[in-house]
Structure formats: C-alpha cells, structure tokens
Amino acid sequence: MSDAATDIDDLIALMARLPGLGPRSARRAVLHLVKKRSILMKPLAEQMGRVAATARECTLCGNISGTELCAICASEARANGELCVVEDVSDLWAMERSGIFKGRYHVLGGTLSALDAVGPDELRIPRLVARLAPEGVREVILALGATVDGQTTAHYIAEQIEPHGIELTSLAQGVPIGGELDYLDDGTITAALNARRAF
Amino acid sequence: MSDAATDIDDLIALMARLPGLGPRSARRAVLHLVKKRSILMKPLAEQMGRVAATARECTLCGNISGTELCAICASEARANGELCVVEDVSDLWAMERSGIFKGRYHVLGGTLSALDAVGPDELRIPRLVARLAPEGVREVILALGATVDGQTTAHYIAEQIEPHGIELTSLAQGVPIGGELDYLDDGTITAALNARRAF
Incomplete structure (x- = not known):
C-alpha cells in the first residue's frame, strides 16, 4: 500500500524536474494522469519509453x-x-x-x-x-x-x-510582425532604425 | 527517420494535455527529456508505466x-x-x-x-x-x-x-497564517471578524 504512495511520490519528484513544472504543478499533473490512467497515462508512458529508446542526435547536424x-x-x-x-x-x-x-x-x-x-x-x-x-x-x-x-x-x-x-549572413533585426513600437525596447528600435530600407 | 520526428510530435501532443503545460511548454519539456534521456526520460517513462499499471481508487474512501x-x-x-x-x-x-x-x-x-x-x-x-x-x-x-x-x-x-x-464540524475560516490584512478579500475579513475569539 505504502508502495503505491511511494511510487506516486517518486513520479511527482521526476515530473517536478521538467522545465516549467514545480512540485505543486507536478502534483497536479500526476493527479490528472492518475485520473486518466487508460486514456492518457499509459499512452504517455509508452510513447515516452519509445522516444527514450530511439531518440538520438543526428551525427551531422545535432538535430x-x-x-x-x-x-x-x-x-x-x-x-x-x-x-x-x-x-x-x-x-x-x-x-x-x-x-x-x-x-x-x-x-x-x-x-x-x-x-x-x-x-x-x-x-x-x-x-x-x-x-x-x-x-x-x-x-x-x-x-x-x-x-x-x-x-x-x-x-x-x-x-x-x-x-x-x-x-555569411545573419537574420535581420527589427520590429517583429504584429509588434507595437510602444512596447519595443530601445535596442530593437535602434536596430530597426539603423537597418531601415526604402518603402 | 520521419518516424522519430512523428514519435516526438506525438509525445509533445500527449504532454500538452497535462494541466499547466501548453504546446510551447510541452515542446520545451520534451526537448529537456530528450537531452536527459538516460537520467530522466527512461526513469520517468518506467515510473509512469508502473503507476499507470498499479494505481487505482481506494474502494472505501476514494484515495x-x-x-x-x-x-x-x-x-x-x-x-x-x-x-x-x-x-x-x-x-x-x-x-x-x-x-x-x-x-x-x-x-x-x-x-x-x-x-x-x-x-x-x-x-x-x-x-x-x-x-x-x-x-x-x-x-x-x-x-x-x-x-x-x-x-x-x-x-x-x-x-x-x-x-x-x-x-458535524467544518474547517475554520479566517486570516491565513502569514496573511496580511491589506491583501485579504472582504469575504475573508468578514468571516474572520464574525468568528473572532478571546485573545
């Protein structure tokens, strides 16, 4: 009995090591998983095991x-x-x-x-x-x-x-699409002005 | 090759269904997992599979x-x-x-x-x-x-x-420990005042 509780605690501890999840959100995620054991938790465990077994870095590019x-x-x-x-x-x-x-x-x-x-x-x-x-x-x-x-x-x-x-080229720097000048930092405005082009 | 990419996309889609994770943070979590395949991803997949196989609701209390x-x-x-x-x-x-x-x-x-x-x-x-x-x-x-x-x-x-x-009793309502009056809502202050007790 306490084994199951320990298993769940261990799972929470592992989940809490993911970026963007802390102890509290890991608990919430695990509880959600336990409630959706068959439709989410099992497929997720299997998929994760599959990727863990097969994924590696491309020897050429690192992808x-x-x-x-x-x-x-x-x-x-x-x-x-x-x-x-x-x-x-x-x-x-x-x-x-x-x-x-x-x-x-x-x-x-x-x-x-x-x-x-x-x-x-x-x-x-x-x-x-x-x-x-x-x-x-x-x-x-x-x-x-x-x-x-x-x-x-x-x-x-x-x-x-x-x-x-x-x-050798690099990505252009300037105003992002959908960006409003009011919310842009000084550096971006400076870069966008310096790289201005004919309209 | 595209199988591995699809596997990873499927894993991201499953992770994105966890509470607190969206598509973007699920991608970040999966990338973190793939980078830490042996020390985090494999143990997590195994632990998740173990809990998925054993966890159930207590027939008496629902725990x-x-x-x-x-x-x-x-x-x-x-x-x-x-x-x-x-x-x-x-x-x-x-x-x-x-x-x-x-x-x-x-x-x-x-x-x-x-x-x-x-x-x-x-x-x-x-x-x-x-x-x-x-x-x-x-x-x-x-x-x-x-x-x-x-x-x-x-x-x-x-x-x-x-x-x-x-x-039949219920939990007391009032000022939380460490709480500052300035940040409390009116309802809590009202409940705390109504339930005031001798100091």
Whole structure:
C-alpha cells in the first residue's frame, strides 16, 4: 500500500524536474494522469519509453532523430548550399515551423560562454567548419539569439568561416510582425532604425 | 527517420494535455527529456508505466492507492472516529502534508453542481453515509472549499448526516497564517471578524 504512495511520490519528484513544472504543478499533473490512467497515462508512458529508446542526435547536424542521420540531413532536396546555424534544437524546430527555410541546419548545442566554460569544442563549431567543403555550402546563415553570448558566438563563427570564402549572413533585426513600437525596447528600435530600407 | 520526428510530435501532443503545460511548454519539456534521456526520460517513462499499471481508487474512501484499500483506510491506528470529507485527492494530500489530522478521509471526487449535472450519486455521498455506522464515526469534519459549490455540497452532506446524530464540524475560516490584512478579500475579513475569539 505504502508502495503505491511511494511510487506516486517518486513520479511527482521526476515530473517536478521538467522545465516549467514545480512540485505543486507536478502534483497536479500526476493527479490528472492518475485520473486518466487508460486514456492518457499509459499512452504517455509508452510513447515516452519509445522516444527514450530511439531518440538520438543526428551525427551531422545535432538535430534529434531516430537514426544516425536526421530526416533533413538525409534529404538530398535540402542540400541546396544553404546552412542555417542555430543554438539549439528548439530553434531548429521554430525555423521548421515557419516552413520558409529549405536548406540544412547545424545545431551548436548552446553559445560560447566564458562564465560557463563553454568553448568552441563543446559547441560543434569544428564540426560546422568540417561540413562546409564536403557539402558544397555556399551560404552560412547565422540564426543565433540577439544576446551577448549569441552575438559573441556569431563573431567567433564568422572568424572561422572567413578563410573558406563562403557567404555569411545573419537574420535581420527589427520590429517583429504584429509588434507595437510602444512596447519595443530601445535596442530593437535602434536596430530597426539603423537597418531601415526604402518603402 | 520521419518516424522519430512523428514519435516526438506525438509525445509533445500527449504532454500538452497535462494541466499547466501548453504546446510551447510541452515542446520545451520534451526537448529537456530528450537531452536527459538516460537520467530522466527512461526513469520517468518506467515510473509512469508502473503507476499507470498499479494505481487505482481506494474502494472505501476514494484515495489513490495500489491496493483495494489505501494505506490510511487499512491502518487501524487511523480509525479514531474522525472522518474528514474532502473534494479531491489533492485536498487529501494537502491535509496529509500538514500532518495534523490523524483520522480517516472520504474523497467526494468533486462538488455538487447543477450546471455540470453533478448529483449526490456522482460524488460518493451515499458511500459516505454508508460508512458512518460500520466504522463507528463520531465526528465528520467537512474540509470543502469555501466556494459556492463547496458550501452547497457541505449543506447537502449536513442534511444527510443529521439523522445519524453524529457531530458535524467544518474547517475554520479566517486570516491565513502569514496573511496580511491589506491583501485579504472582504469575504475573508468578514468571516474572520464574525468568528473572532478571546485573545
């Protein structure tokens, strides 16, 4: 009897380690799961076990995949000479949701950070440089965050890529679609004004 | 390859059905899980499967348990004649965390609600009445929410229990511990003033 209570406590403790869930919301989630055992909890447990058993990093780009090469790296159609560099898999997903980019990706796995002792070798930057020639990359698009660490990383990558004579671009900075000037920070307004273009 | 991507999408869709998680936070949680496959995702999937297979409702009180009777109902030490009526298992857990109550519980599974067509039979109220004599209950403590539905339910239960000549109490209402008057609503202040006692 106390075993079941302990099992539930253990489950709550594990759930509480997910980002966005604390002890209280983990309890709420577990209670919801227990109430919907057959229609939600069992399928979720099975699906989670399946993904845990199959998911791994694509050896080429770092995307999450069930095979050695992810679907994007394995698709010849996406070898169009464009390579988009992102910080994390979540950024790759965000780019894919927009559906606008037709090339391949390279997931760094973070940003350079002296504070956290993250150097170029921790980030897949050498692997990025190694991909350029074999894949016939013509343009590297830096889609890194507009943070200090993101821009430091962008400048470091730019230095590494310069000798290869490959076109290097980065995402435009400016007013987000649907954004109101009143709610924008000074930095964004400055960037948008500096990058203004003919109407 | 696309199988793995679909597996992950399916997992995100399932996670997004948890309370407190939306599509965006479910994606974040799944990404975190995939990154911590061996130390978090596998144990969580196994634990969830274990709880899904064993957890059920205690046939007596409605608490969640791994056996027909929960640990509290099975413990003779807790048959002290006090029966605490709560709305939900989460309320039972909250009472148990305080550690102050030494009797048994009865989980209603909700509150009476004409709007949601929840009647006494949906709520284990007949089962509550049926427990009173066999278990030698001396006092029923109503620990229901201070909401309209909670208080409606409390009054209905009071009517059902009255003929049995059992003492009926409810949790005190007043200023919460650590509460500041300035932040309390009028209803709480009114209740606290009406129930004032000698200092």
